[in-house]
Structures are given as structure tokens and as C-alpha cells.
Amino acid sequence: LMGVINLAHGELMMLGAYTTYVVQLAFRPLGEPLFSLYIFVAVVAAFIVAALVGLALERGVIRYLYGRPLETLLATWGVSLILRQFVRSVSGAMAISIAVFCLLFFGALWVLRKRSDWASMQKKAIAILLPLSLAIAGGSGFLLNQVPILARLWFSTRNVDVTAPAWLRGGIPFGISQLPYTRLFIIALTVLCLIGIYWFLNRSVWGLRIRSVTQNRDMSACLGIPTAQVDALTFALGSGLAGVAGCAVSLLGSVGPNLGTNYIVDSFMVVVVGGVGKLVGSIVAALVIGTLNYLIGSGTIAIILGGIGAEFLQPLVGFFTFFATASMAKVMVFVLIIAFLQVRPAGLFPQKGRSVEA
Incomplete structure (x- = not known):
């Protein structure tokens, strides 16, 4: 719809799969019957995580590359490599340092945007804030890495397994074979997503705006449609659906950094x-x-x-x-x-x- 070749879409699936794994770990101590319900929370969480990452990707990279398919291909390929390496290397210390950077850099930008002279000082402010925030976040990450529990890798390069809930094990006899409940659940989830997307695109106001922008961006802008917001919403929605797909495929096999490439x-x-x-x-x-x-x-x-x-x-x-x-x-x-x-x-x-x- 947006004319973007997104080679990081598979990595958004991977993030959805890892989110499912984390939700599973969070629900495991609760025991049955709550553990059997974790998959529903995981679907929502996978959508939210992937959508937020997609939104950040669109706002930070993609929006500068619309109308340039080759550049979007190269940029998203680079993002896919970054996301894969991030999953292999992420630890508590890294997560905290990233949070510190976001708080300092984006928080400062949010405060400065309220100034009347923001337009004139924007480039200078970014030139100062970016290296300063990186230095503080990097220093905090280095110090936190000295704490063993924070330096421990969350996932590393190994594959992890997602255990299907008890009610998704087994299947329905079908001749000499059977239809696994897991795959039937994935089919039902796919149908539900398709119905939801169809309704959203054809029955909602934002769906109408998305269709309008994809058909004629200039005319849509002239009619007052916020095209930048439509772009962000569309990319976030597609990314969220990739996260849901990752949640689904995590039930079929191991989850690893290279899951999306398949x-x-x-x-x-x-x-x-x-x-x-x-x-x-x-x-x-x-x-x-x-x-x-x-x-x-x-x-x-x-x-x-x-x-x-x-x-x-x-x-x-x-x-x-x-x-x-x-x-x-x-x-x-x-x-x-x-x-x-x-x-x-x-x-x-x-x-x-x-x-x-x-």
C-alpha cells in the first residue's frame, strides 16, 4: 500500500515470537488454568511490541524514503540486521541504557519543541543532544554491565521453545491423519485478523484515509487528511500484524534470531x-x-x-x-x-x- 519494500518485516515477526516466549515465561509460575490463557495475552502483546517498533522505524527511517523503493530496501535490510543482533545481544544493562537514551534524547526534544524558536535551533539542539545522550547511555550501560545479573544475556544465539497451552495439544482425527489443534488455532487467528483488517480498511474513518492516501497522496493532503499520521498508522498496523504472525509461528517450532528469514x-x-x-x-x-x-x-x-x-x-x-x-x-x-x-x-x-x- 505504501510503496515500501520492507525487508525487516521478518524481524518484526521474530519480535512477536520472542514476545510470546516472554509472556509464556511470565505466566508459567501462575500454573493452570491461567497458564493455558497466556496465548491470548501473547497475541495482544506481540501486536503492540511489533507495532511500536514499526512505528519507531517509520518515524525514524522510512518517512524520509517514500518514493525511493531501492533506498527503503537497503535501509530496512540494515534494520533487519540490527534487530537480529539486538536479540542476540540484549541484556538487562543494554535495555536500561536504551531506556536512558530514549528518556534523555526524546524527552529533551519534547521539552524543546515547546519553545517558540524551536525551528531555528532544531539542528543545533539535535547535534548537541544526540552525542550527549549516547555518551550518558553508553556510560551507564558500561557500569551496569559490571553487575552480573544485568550483564546476563536474555536470549543469546540459542533458539528458545514456546510451549503450546494444553488445550492446543492433540488434534481432530481426519481419515488416517489428524488436524492439529495448533494449526486450527492459527487458521482461526488468521481469519480473525483478515476480518478485522477488512473491516478497518473499508468501514472505519482511518481505513478510508489510508485508502485515500495510497490512491492519491497529494489530493488527500489538499483535503486535510494528515498524511504523515496515516503513514505512521499504516506502517504500525502492518508491523503489528507481523508480530501476530510471529506469535502464531512460535507455536510450530523453535524461536530464534533468524526466524523471520524463513x-x-x-x-x-x-x-x-x-x-x-x-x-x-x-x-x-x-x-x-x-x-x-x-x-x-x-x-x-x-x-x-x-x-x-x-x-x-x-x-x-x-x-x-x-x-x-x-x-x-x-x-x-x-x-x-x-x-x-x-x-x-x-x-x-x-x-x-x-x-x-x-
């Missing part, structure tokens, strides 16, 4: 195939790409073709058997997407109207 490419493929800025397109593309990945990677297509028994299908059976692994299935799907985009470069549901010209 999903970022698939996410971009979904957006491109579905049509940029089209919610329905993203839903359809996700279903198609996910289904193809499963059918090819699990060898289902090869089994079906082999079961037909026709001699002329044997080359196809061998072909799909070769691609019947998770990694090779991704290669096949990627090739199919490239071929599809040669025919429909705008995706399944291309934009229409003035938004195409923007």
Missing part, C-alpha cells in the same frame, strides 16, 4: 502474485502458493500421476519426484511464479484507477 521471501511472493495493495489477492495467492508447495514438496503430485499408471506420464512422475522435497518445491514454485508474472505482471488482482498512476 518467511520473508514467501511473503513477497504472495504480495506480488496477488497484486500489490490487494487484500483478496494476497489471500488467494497465499492459498495457491501454500497448496502448490505442499503438493509438490510432499510428492503428492508424483503419487497421483504414478497411480494413474499411464506410460506416457512416467516422465512427469520422475520430474515431480525429483522436486518432492521442501527446498526443491520452493524452487519449482518460484519458477512457476516467474512464468506467471510474464503473463500477468500486475498479479492476479491488479490495481485499477488512479492508484496505478501513483
Whole structure:
């Protein structure tokens, strides 16, 4: 919607997953039945944490790069590296020093903005406050690192595990297999998020403003719509949803600093195939790409073709058997997407109207 290529989106998922892990640790001493409810608190907390980080990213970096896709790609890639290293290195001392920096720097800016001569002194104030705040925060961090309990790393490079609540263990029998409750919960959470986003974009005032700004920013500004606030809200909302996604995937496996990199490419493929800025397109593309990945990677297509028994299908059976692994299935799907985009470069549901010209 915003014309931004955000390579840090996967790291926002990672933050949501780690938030889920922290909430789980906080609820564990409470025992049952409260522990079984931690996942609902974790979903909300993951959304808030990721949204706040996304808001800070938009206000601090992205807002200066609108209309420059390559620069946003490079900037968010750098942010993704920073976030990954932050998770590996964060400790109590680091968290306190960051809080000290934010309090000093942004607090001072907030106070100085009230002065009538703020516009004339802004650059000078930032030039003084930034190194001073960094020096004080760095010094406090160095001193706090001498305290063993504060110097201890929170996560380090190791993966951590999120334990699903008792009511999410097991599954519903379905033929010779079963449908895990965990995945059914994730599907339900996804549907709920989609309904919420659809309602927000199409039924709320801010949703109308978002659609207006994405279609024609200049005209929206002329009509009095606060485009800067719309940009911040849109980016924060997308980041919050990434946090919810991180909360969901944390139930499927271990959580580590590189968790987001496993999903970022698939996410971009979904957006491109579905049509940029089209919610329905993203839903359809996700279903198609996910289904193809499963059918090819699990060898289902090869089994079906082999079961037909026709001699002329044997080359196809061998072909799909070769691609019947998770990694090779991704290669096949990627090739199919490239071929599809040669025919429909705008995706399944291309934009229409003035938004195409923007």
C-alpha cells in the first residue's frame, strides 16, 4: 500500500515470537488454568511490541524514503540486521541504557519543541543532544554491565521453545491423519485478523484515509487528511500484524534470531502474485502458493500421476519426484511464479484507477 519494500518485516515477526516466549515465561509460575490463557495475552502483546517498533522505524527511517523503493530496501535490510543482533545481544544493562537514551534524547526534544524558536535551533539542539545522550547511555550501560545479573544475556544465539497451552495439544482425527489443534488455532487467528483488517480498511474513518492516501497522496493532503499520521498508522498496523504472525509461528517450532528469514521471501511472493495493495489477492495467492508447495514438496503430485499408471506420464512422475522435497518445491514454485508474472505482471488482482498512476 505504501510503496515500501520492507525487508525487516521478518524481524518484526521474530519480535512477536520472542514476545510470546516472554509472556509464556511470565505466566508459567501462575500454573493452570491461567497458564493455558497466556496465548491470548501473547497475541495482544506481540501486536503492540511489533507495532511500536514499526512505528519507531517509520518515524525514524522510512518517512524520509517514500518514493525511493531501492533506498527503503537497503535501509530496512540494515534494520533487519540490527534487530537480529539486538536479540542476540540484549541484556538487562543494554535495555536500561536504551531506556536512558530514549528518556534523555526524546524527552529533551519534547521539552524543546515547546519553545517558540524551536525551528531555528532544531539542528543545533539535535547535534548537541544526540552525542550527549549516547555518551550518558553508553556510560551507564558500561557500569551496569559490571553487575552480573544485568550483564546476563536474555536470549543469546540459542533458539528458545514456546510451549503450546494444553488445550492446543492433540488434534481432530481426519481419515488416517489428524488436524492439529495448533494449526486450527492459527487458521482461526488468521481469519480473525483478515476480518478485522477488512473491516478497518473499508468501514472505519482511518481505513478510508489510508485508502485515500495510497490512491492519491497529494489530493488527500489538499483535503486535510494528515498524511504523515496515516503513514505512521499504516506502517504500525502492518508491523503489528507481523508480530501476530510471529506469535502464531512460535507455536510450530523453535524461536530464534533468524526466524523471520524463513518467511520473508514467501511473503513477497504472495504480495506480488496477488497484486500489490490487494487484500483478496494476497489471500488467494497465499492459498495457491501454500497448496502448490505442499503438493509438490510432499510428492503428492508424483503419487497421483504414478497411480494413474499411464506410460506416457512416467516422465512427469520422475520430474515431480525429483522436486518432492521442501527446498526443491520452493524452487519449482518460484519458477512457476516467474512464468506467471510474464503473463500477468500486475498479479492476479491488479490495481485499477488512479492508484496505478501513483
